[in-house]
Amino acid sequence: MNDLQKLAVEARAQADEPASLVMHFTADEPLRMDCGVAIAPWQIAYQAYGELNADRSNAVLICHALTGDQHVRNVHPVTGKTGWWETLVGPGRPIDTDRYFVICANVIGGCMGTTGPASTNPETGKPYGIDFPLVTIRDMVRSQAMLLDKLGIKDLFCVVGGSMGGMQVLEWAAHYPERVFAAMPIAAAARHSAQNIAFHEVGRQAVMADPDWAGGRYLDMGTRPRKGLAVARMGAHVTYLSESALHRKFGRRFQSGGAPTFSFDADFQIESYLRYQGITFVERFDANSYLYLTRAMDYFDLADEHDGVLANAFRGTRTRFCVMSFTSDWLFPTRDSRAIVHALNAGGASVSFVEIESDKGHDAFLLDEPDMFAASRGFIDAAARARGLA
Amino acid sequence: MNDLSRLNTEPHPDTHPASERLDLRLMAEMVEPGARVLDVGCGDGSLLTLLRDTRQVDGRGIELERENVNICLAKGLAVIQGDADTDLANYPDDAFDYVILSQTIQATHRPRAVLEHMLRIGRKGIVSFPNFGHWRVRADLLLRGRMPITKNMPYSWYDTPNIHFCTIRDFMGLCGEVGAQMERAVALDGGGTPVRMTLPWWAWNLLGEQGVFLLRRERG
Numbered sequence: 001m002n003d004l005q006k007l008a009v010e011a012r013a014q015a016d017e018p019a020s021l022v023m024h025f026t027a028d029e030p031l032r033m034d035c036g037v038a039i040a041p042w043q044i045a046y047q048a049y050g051e052l053n054a055d056r057s058n059a060v061l062i063c064h065a066l067t068g069d070q071h072v073r074n075v076h077p078v079t080g081k082t083g084w085w086e087t088l089v090g091p092g093r094p095i096d097t098d099r100y101f102v103i104c105a106n107v108i109g110g111c112m113g114t115t116g117p118a119s120t121n122p123e124t125g126k127p128y129g130i131d132f133p134l135v136t137i138r139d140m141v142r143s144q145a146m147l148l149d150k151l152g153i154k155d156l157f158c159v160v161g162g163s164m165g166g167m168q169v170l171e172w173a174a175h176y177p178e179r180v181f182a183a184m185p186i187a188a189a190a191r192h193s194a195q196n197i198a199f200h201e202v203g204r205q206a207v208m209a210d211p212d213w214a215g216g217r218y219l220d221m222g223t224r225p226r227k228g229l230a231v232a233r234m235g236a237h238v239t240y241l242s243e244s245a246l247h248r249k250f251g252r253r254f255q256s257g258g259a260p261t262f263s264f265d266a267d268f269q270i271e272s273y274l275r276y277q278g279i280t281f282v283e284r285f286d287a288n289s290y291l292y293l294t295r296a297m298d299y300f301d302l303a304d305e306h307d308g309v310l311a312n313a314f315r316g317t318r319t320r321f322c323v324m325s326f327t328s329d330w331l332f333p334t335r336d337s338r339a340i341v342h343a344l345n346a347g348g349a350s351v352s353f354v355e356i357e358s359d360k361g362h363d364a365f366l367l368d369e370p371d372m373f374a375a376s377r378g379f380i381d382a383a384a385r386a387r388g389l390a
Numbered sequence: 391m392n393d394l395s396r397l398n399t400e401p402h403p404d405t406h407p408a409s410e411r412l413d414l415r416l417m418a419e420m421v422e423p424g425a426r427v428l429d430v431g432c433g434d435g436s437l438l439t440l441l442r443d444t445r446q447v448d449g450r451g452i453e454l455e456r457e458n459v460n461i462c463l464a465k466g467l468a469v470i471q472g473d474a475d476t477d478l479a480n481y482p483d484d485a486f487d488y489v490i491l492s493q494t495i496q497a498t499h500r501p502r503a504v505l506e507h508m509l510r511i512g513r514k515g516i517v518s519f520p521n522f523g524h525w526r527v528r529a530d531l532l533l534r535g536r537m538p539i540t541k542n543m544p545y546s547w548y549d550t551p552n553i554h555f556c557t558i559r560d561f562m563g564l565c566g567e568v569g570a571q572m573e574r575a576v577a578l579d580g581g582g583t584p585v586r587m588t589l590p591w592w593a594w595n596l597l598g599e600q601g602v603f604l605l606r607r608e609r610g
Contacts, residue, residue: 375460378460
């Protein structure tokens, strides 16, 4: 078995038996989803760092992005890479695990141990596949709230997340305002734009056009739509970067020899990079999960859940907000964050906003951005003082 | 955007450190305790902090410079990185009890529009600005033939953020045009001390280095 095959086997095993904490919900504790279906039994996989204090007031919830998971700051059980937000979360970091109890749960519909299309359907003994009900951002948040209930955590000191994670942060603040003391949505939007839905649709069509997708039943057949998912990932990855970052990292540089091969091999470094991104992704991520989670983002429109007026989502809220965007992010551009800020202002909320100067595009929120860390630290430290956690 | 914050860190031969505090304290005293306040061009948040600590206000800020926004965040203030010229339009009517333009209006592109938004968003407005009618400014122009550089206006003409200078009389004229009633008007001298109330307007305009105005919408 080669390394990629090993990766695929280990990733597949995570769906039902993840290498992390798991909370099980019985048949009497269904998750009622927006699409009208209730699933039960179900489970949610999560990681926790730091200690919950005596009055349970120092819990921080991290919400992960589309292809992220609960492994915020530990070595990833499948890829062996360091946690995806170790720069922001950890001892002495802005989200200080010496001071706060930090939780991150795999989203519903995901493939890292929370119930999703790759999980075994208890009624059939086979993977759900596309029999799994369609998921929304609110379903993700609802499932996280049920986890916190079981952990005995009534309210959160802070909810933090970027991109799809930022959507969950907004949904948390709108749906459970009394449970959120502070909220930090980063590189997010209160609704998915037509352009972003379009990109997602291209990705989904690539997956579904792959014969190995097999109408969504590929796990039963022992196949995977590798080519389709890889193309989806390659396309999406471009949207996470910026023109200037691509130019800086790759330019028009050739892969080897500095000359074209007059073929369709990966001549350019950028091609080779994208192919690598695609190949590694397909082994660790379930293709159906990718369909479900992109769809959840597409459906997200927080104003629509509040009579078409975004400000209504936050009216009378006592949550303190810190909204952040990045100058070169064209997928979730600054104007999307400003729309959130305007709605929060109109709703009378306490809101701060920072636009971080970066040429790294949407991905900047995952990278080493000192200004983002400084703003996060300032906001969280001040919120901690206000909550008596200092 | 806020010159005062820069002044605090940049010593100037003419600087009296206590005078800036006097200027802020004077504005803070114009605000009723517990009010909702928007400070447009809040700089490093000195005034918002003073208002929070001495007047228990619910304060918000808008600030152009990210470094200043980060300083404000660390102070626990709610501050939005933004621009007075473009962002005020997004605030609903009567959202605040007070809107403050502390050393900001002379740096905006459209002072009249900013002032109108201020009166729309807030029940009352407080505006402070360097007075271009001060005798030293007039003397620089009249005798030296040079654009003035003073404590409150420490920049050369070619790199100043202050693009719309006015005198106290000019500002009063604009207040009349936009229908702003003056509830209080104070001119501060070089030491930050209010110029004596008994003096006529022309003397204020000559002796005041800064004008500080408490405004409200004209009734009807």
